[in-house]
Amino acid sequence: MSRTPAVTQLLALDSLLEPDEIEIRDTVRRFADERLRPHIADWFEHAHIPVRDLAKELGGLGVLGMHLDGYGCAGLSATTYGLACLELEAVDSGIRSLVSVQGSLAMFSIHHWGSEEQKLEWLPRMATGEAIGCFGLTEPDFGSNPGGMRTTAKHHGTDWVLNGTKMWITNGSIADVAVVWAQTDDGIRGFVVPTDTPGFSAPEIHKKMSLRASITSELVLEDVRLPAAAVLPEARGLTGPLTSLGEARFGIVFGSMGAARDCLETAIDYAKTREVFEKPLAAYQLTQAKLADMAVEVGKGHLLAYHLGRLKDRGEITAAQVSTGKLNNVREAIAVARECRTILGANGITLEYPVIRHANNLESVLTYEGTSEVHQLTIGRALTGESAFR
Template identity: 80%
Template sequence: MTAPSPVRPLDLLALDEEIGDEEKDIRDAVRRFCDDRVRPHMATWFEQAHLPIRDLARELGELGVLGMHLQGYGCAGTSATAYGLACHELEAADSGIRSLVSVQGSLAMFAIHRFGSEEQKGRWLPELAAGRAIGCFGLTEPDYGSNPAGMRTNAKRDGDDWILNGTKMWITNGSVADVAVVWAQTDERIRGFVVPTDAPGFSAPEITRKMSLRASVTSELVLEDVRLPADAVLPEAAGLSGPLTCLNEARFGIVFGAPGAARECLETAIDYAINRPVFDRPLAGFQLTQAKLADMAVELDKAMLLALRLGRLKDAGRIRPHQISVGKLNNVRESLAIARQCRTILAANGITLEYPVIRHANNLESVLTYEGTSEIHQLTVGQALTGIGAFT
């Protein structure tokens, strides 16, 4: 009797049947880009803690993925699900590449698109969509991560101008950005500001010596008496709901992206186990190995089913913040567990950059805590279930 041919992990439940033809075309185009332009260099970029971000941004702009789910101003205007599938492929290559696209499109661009003036949109969105300009998003501070309402960065009126002072931390793209969306306390409410990074008093020293997201630019933002005109403020954002709305856009991409990293690890582990001889037979022929692979594949498929469900809810305009928290909480947690388990199948080879597994595992340690820690998302889901907030 002929043994059945192996199937890819995401083919177990025939998930492609849940995806439209146009969405598949977008997904496949991003996958080809990653195969041709990213994967051949990724281990070196990670090891050297370097990313040719300017070149990649322009190429990603030509591909059409920067702000791809936004309408107008040079943006592609795709479905949210198509954007999620693009994030899935980008993170299968590396979390740093997906972070570049997420911060550009779902944080900096989305903030301007959703809350900005027509002048701000026309000035920045076409440049950001094309990758000719780089954007970043300044919310997190050294002492205020999970509690952004306590931020110390402030903006004071000085005649018609604003004067910004403060420090932001862990800002993707910060050191190479042309524009920063910075959130600050004012005498009234938290407001967002569009800050050209060549403004006097603005600096963005890069954070180095990272063991995670090494192929990503991570920075501190320092604002020392940065003077901005009155029209630098985002007119439609007042209060903490503005930045939190932006964060939900970025978290949605993570819901799809993290399982991409898990998929890459699992496919690598399956291929390795099939071809690695142990005691004169393939490692994949042992029951314990197959049990690991089966459990991981089940969790991966469940994560993608969850992502696709949230994608359809978002496309229908019915998604709620606590639903995104369910996706972020589950999918990152399970993806990290898959990456760690795959490392055990590769054994010593699993810690080298000859394989992508340890790189993804290290990256997912960051994804686990940025855009809301697991604990914050647990409390968000808990509040939805009980009607009681337990954040403090």
């Protein structure tokens, strides 16, 4: 059994959780420590990750779509899902991204907006990891403004024909199914696209310095012909994709604190064993001040995540509250990673320790599922009643 993290002990965080939540969290933590942590530095360094094998193992663990009901999904609470995200991102943001895109974007979209036939066809296989999904919203020229997307879906008889390009798509090149959003004569609609459909391709994006233990791709749709049954019947306009993004952002509120916690634990362990001027680095006031300040921020981030989890479990959470969580927790996590790097000195830039890897990954987490600026404006709109997006 893994030791209890120092920040958890400091603020008695487990006292805020139910026994079943702790049990599931610890199960995910053990899996992460035993199956993922020994390999993650190599996966990151070589930009290669065995997604197919991991998806099946994660499906067996029960974390794929774990917060959804039915169709082979566990139907667990949002807080429990968040705790799983926290433990997975304590290993690497790329691992949490795999779970998040599968469960909170692709599976959630089909579960929430899809037909019964779509749900029965895809969700049970996605829950086990047999089938992998991706989510195509962002385009080369449209990230923060998804409403401007240029991907189109046009009627050809009873069929739909899709044309366009999506960018920065996690799991894209190994996915079996893509949830693709496109402009139609009736506004933005979502489509369930089997990736073996003629005209669909997903070239992988290389030369990344962040999220290297994650597959990132472009989606290219060239006269992709789909039957009428491919459209998500309950999704119209931007509400569909933005609701799904809210689910993924919620996981990041927890996950980013996993990365921050891992950096802090690494820095504490290092400071206790590294001797400088004949005494441990941890015995110096400046080091203790850094550790104390970071522990406070990581602790507050956990408390915020737990609070938002309880709100979501009661069905009371708002988009502005999720934005508050992502803005604060990712911003603090990346600051913690950078500060921990200073405690490790030159060792902090090597993959022998996880700190620089987390810092690099968090640069992507800071941007995706809504940039910090977008979340600031979402919070500003909630505070003032005025929209500053345009």
